[in-house]
Amino acid sequence: MPIRVTLDQLIVKKGLKARDLAQEVGLSETQLSLFRSGKVKGIRFRTLAKLCAALDCRPGDLLDYDFDPADLEAAEED
Numbered sequence: 001m002p003i004r005v006t007l008d009q010l011i012v013k014k015g016l017k018a019r020d021l022a023q024e025v026g027l028s029e030t031q032l033s034l035f036r037s038g039k040v041k042g043i044r045f046r047t048l049a050k051l052c053a054a055l056d057c058r059p060g061d062l063l064d065y066d067f068d069p070a071d072l073e074a075a076e077e078d
Helices: 007-014 018-025 029-036 045-055
Strands: 003-005 063-065
Touching: 007 029, 007 045, 018 029, 018 045
Parallel strands: none
Antiparallel strands: 003 063
């Protein structure tokens, strides 16, 4: 899937530590790490909102998309 999580770049840009961010938004370091690596299939809007509030950003700052025409043809996996 061509959706990429760009949270790492934002953490570096803001000069934060992932551990501190996880604590601030109420996630375990493992949960945040899984999101950062793109190994999760979804994220709750509430968690996304907390990340945006803590990082003073918008959801589009945390995610990116590389267009792939096959996405329009692919069957739903879930």
